[in-house]
Amino acid sequence: GAPVSLPKPYYSDERSGITIYNADMREVLPHLGDQSVDIVWTDPPYGNNNNNGDLIHNWEKALGRPHDCESNPRPIANDGPEEMRREVDYMLTEAARFLKRESCCCCCCCGGGPKPTFAWVANRMDDKGLSFFHAVVWDKGGLGMGWKYRRNYEMVMVAHRKGGKLKWEWGGSGAETANVVRIGKIIPQKDDHPTPKPVTLVSHFLRLHAKPGDLVVDPFMGSGPTAVAAKEAKCRFIGIEIEERWCEMAVKRLAQEVLF
DSSP: OOOSSOOOOSEEETTTTEEEEESOGGGTGGGSOTTOEEEEEEOOOOSSOTTSSSHHHHHHHHHTOSTTOOOOOOOOTTOSHHHHHHHHHHHHHHHHHHEEEEEEEEEEEEOSSSSOHHHHHHHHHHHTTEEEEEEEEEEOOSOOBSSSSOBOEEEEEEEEETTSEEOOOSSSTTOOOOSEEEOOOOOOOTTSOSSOOOHHHHHHHHHHHOOTTOEEEESSOTTSHHHHHHHHTTOEEEEEESSHHHHHHHHHHHHOSSOO
């Protein structure tokens, strides 16, 4: 059942309808009412142990990136393969309950291989009570990490509540858009979140699936790109992030005169 009480918000702004929790999503998601949420947009752990002494961390160290980085590992919570599956399963199960019949769930995941995480996420969406709709490719440009085939794209898996339909706000029900989004990646600096998503990437999907006043939920908020995009789109927002330093960064971003 639901926890006894909802954690105190880390940040709350009634005027914009934005609330941030420094908590585990299991402390917050059960409190969301059934069919009360319009959009989920989230970037969960990929299950790759990113920046935990792995290829990405060693590459940063070898190239002196991020700039001025002391090359200390910056592990992401719950980023091992088993932990990732457990976290994403829980999130999808809850999303199937709290999303409205006309809704959208956008979940980032890695593309390519050798582990077909994108296929696992699509199948789990269907298994947990959502209907997988489409895999959108985020073309990050440049030449990414990897061996032989270099990774320069990630994927955003799009689904909606099972038995409902995809919420579509882009110029009416008949408007169409490409399934490849070309937006440059962010090279994280030493104090940044190790796997930041561009606000423009989130904004692209909110333009397609959200309208002002809609409620957007991000159970893996990181440093807050979804929060910033939701504020720009005049959507209400609930963000959950387990690490306090990223909550702090998200609040600072929301306070900027010019959102970034």
